[in-house]
Amino acid sequence: MLVSNLKKQLLMKKIVLFFIAILTFSSCSDFLEETNRNSITGDVLYSTPEGYESLVNACYSYTRAWFGKPDGYAFTEMGTDCYTGGGADCGRAPFMAFYTQDLQGSQTLIGYMWNILYNGLNACNAAIARADGAGLSDDLKKQRLGEVHFLRALYLHLIVETWGDVVLYTDEMNAPENVAHRSSVEAFYDQIFADLKNAIDYLPATPIKNNGRVTQLAAKAFKARMCLYRGQYAEAITLGKEVIGTSGLGLYDTFKETFDINNSVGQNNTEAIWWVDYSQETILNGTFEEGETSPLRGNGGNGSPLFSAMSYWMVGGCGVWVTPDTHAPWVQSMPTIAFLNMFDETIDQRYDATFRTAWYVNSTTDNYTKEYGQQYGAPNGLAIGDTAFVTLKYAVTNDYRASKKYRIFDRNDVYDAEGKTIGTRDYFISTYKFEDNTKPTGWEYESKRDAFVLRIGEMYLLLAEAELMNNNSDEAVRYINILREKRAIPGKEEAMKINKSDLDIDFILDERARELAGEQQRFFDLKRTGKLLERVKKYNPNAAENIQDFHKLRPIPQDELDAVINKDEFKQNPGYK
Numbered sequence: 001m002l003v004s005n006l007k008k009q010l011l012m013k014k015i016v017l018f019f020i021a022i023l024t025f026s027s028c029s030d031f032l033e034e035t036n037r038n039s040i041t042g043d044v045l046y047s048t049p050e051g052y053e054s055l056v057n058a059c060y061s062y063t064r065a066w067f068g069k070p071d072g073y074a075f076t077e078m079g080t081d082c083y084t085g086g087g088a089d090c091g092r093a094p095f096m097a098f099y100t101q102d103l104q105g106s107q108t109l110i111g112y113m114w115n116i117l118y119n120g121l122n123a124c125n126a127a128i129a130r131a132d133g134a135g136l137s138d139d140l141k142k143q144r145l146g147e148v149h150f151l152r153a154l155y156l157h158l159i160v161e162t163w164g165d166v167v168l169y170t171d172e173m174n175a176p177e178n179v180a181h182r183s184s185v186e187a188f189y190d191q192i193f194a195d196l197k198n199a200i201d202y203l204p205a206t207p208i209k210n211n212g213r214v215t216q217l218a219a220k221a222f223k224a225r226m227c228l229y230r231g232q233y234a235e236a237i238t239l240g241k242e243v244i245g246t247s248g249l250g251l252y253d254t255f256k257e258t259f260d261i262n263n264s265v266g267q268n269n270t271e272a273i274w275w276v277d278y279s280q281e282t283i284l285n286g287t288f289e290e291g292e293t294s295p296l297r298g299n300g301g302n303g304s305p306l307f308s309a310m311s312y313w314m315v316g317g318c319g320v321w322v323t324p325d326t327h328a329p330w331v332q333s334m335p336t337i338a339f340l341n342m343f344d345e346t347i348d349q350r351y352d353a354t355f356r357t358a359w360y361v362n363s364t365t366d367n368y369t370k371e372y373g374q375q376y377g378a379p380n381g382l383a384i385g386d387t388a389f390v391t392l393k394y395a396v397t398n399d400y401r402a403s404k405k406y407r408i409f410d411r412n413d414v415y416d417a418e419g420k421t422i423g424t425r426d427y428f429i430s431t432y433k434f435e436d437n438t439k440p441t442g443w444e445y446e447s448k449r450d451a452f453v454l455r456i457g458e459m460y461l462l463l464a465e466a467e468l469m470n471n472n473s474d475e476a477v478r479y480i481n482i483l484r485e486k487r488a489i490p491g492k493e494e495a496m497k498i499n500k501s502d503l504d505i506d507f508i509l510d511e512r513a514r515e516l517a518g519e520q521q522r523f524f525d526l527k528r529t530g531k532l533l534e535r536v537k538k539y540n541p542n543a544a545e546n547i548q549d550f551h552k553l554r555p556i557p558q559d560e561l562d563a564v565i566n567k568d569e570f571k572q573n574p575g576y577k
Contacts (some may be wrong), residue, residue, distance in 0.1 A: 052131070052134035052136065059127050059152075060212075069303050078097040078332070083339070085097030087312070087424070090425075091332030096109070105555035105558040111559055117159050121159070126303065129172045146203035153222065155512055162553070163554055167180050179565060180569075181569070193367075208248055209266070212266060218454055250270050261437060279301075303446065321362060339517075349487055350487050356429070358387055361382045387406040389409065419539070434447070478505055484496040485497065504530070533547060557570055
């Protein structure tokens, strides 16, 4: 690995990191008893069962910097056909939303995530290399090896899809290296599939869920996804069918139940296959502070409730303020009008379960004036529970506005005729799929909800796409209709069904948008299907003028390029400075 990153990776040798890892996982799932290990070296620590468990926990812990975090959303959802930048500074990542010239390797965010993913990779390499000397029973050793092989495949996948043919290494790095060599995308995926084979071979068939630990079922589901990426459709179909046929998993009767905060613990969620554990207690989630701070990067909880939430506090005097049923002040992204129009909310329950369009008065002291209500026909001002304002994806007439006793932000208040956002991007339809109304005050930037990484709904979409690409459109339609019927508003099941003539890769991408919005796959979905430029140019006018073919990859951090001595060989990704 490279010099600047290795200095950070070598922090893993310090016992304090493993205290964090132990605390992080044992508190959520009782994996370990906390033990005082002052003055014990890393080599000695890894050679004990408890010490090795802390290393495995460290392998998991880096997933919390990507999944359910604004930084991860910047890499996966912003700047796609579904989401553009929101607010004045787009969560401090406008370069990711709009593909501006500031999207360069010098950005702190780029280096931060590079270090996170490579640190996770190195933790996995260490765990694989040290398993034989850890003093574990044979069964437990196989299980832990299965887990870390899966996690290594996950980190390698995120690295190669983000930066392309960069550095692939599978040995534990114990000292900085100042030479870097590229490996092909094919070599990355060869290793990914080898790791997933090991994971499936080593992990027991049961349980199908294990309190956030990787299971054999999770490895099969992730391998099915990887097969889709590499065009291995027959195997994707075989694995996908096995996953959806597993007893104990299934689709909820309503889409809202899937993400209801009461079902947010992955272990108890019928649709969740594998997830990243989070907790109500911030201290148990671990933090990944590095470089420029933000309210969320330094916070260990799940930040998904704030991923695409509007600035309600800027609607002056409306009586909507920070409470558990709203969210803390933070704006990062907003939906494109094209994404909103992918839903037919008259038949598809996912629209109302994904977005929040109405806001109600929850305070008559903060952000409240009687005059606000009076201008909308309430002589004594608005009262608690009254509608304060709504956001709509359609344009309304002046007569319609005059008939309502609240403010309306309609389509033409938010987007221009071409769909480009207007003004400061503060007032829009919020993505409230990940709402958490159990926070004590509403000012918390973290949520206790787990971040679902693999979900049964995705498997139906995977099967539909694989069958379509395998020239079996009848089966493709069957699988997609199973999902669509389940997501229909009661009584609208027939209207939700499609025919073979409706189905192509664009329809599948639309359906993936409706089902998987905000689940951190969109950028990669568009890239792997060859649709990134086409759909961003067509559906995201804020980014359309800037996006180019080289944006399929992100820039390599400048610190890494500065650190290597073979600069003529290891260069920046094409298109970046």
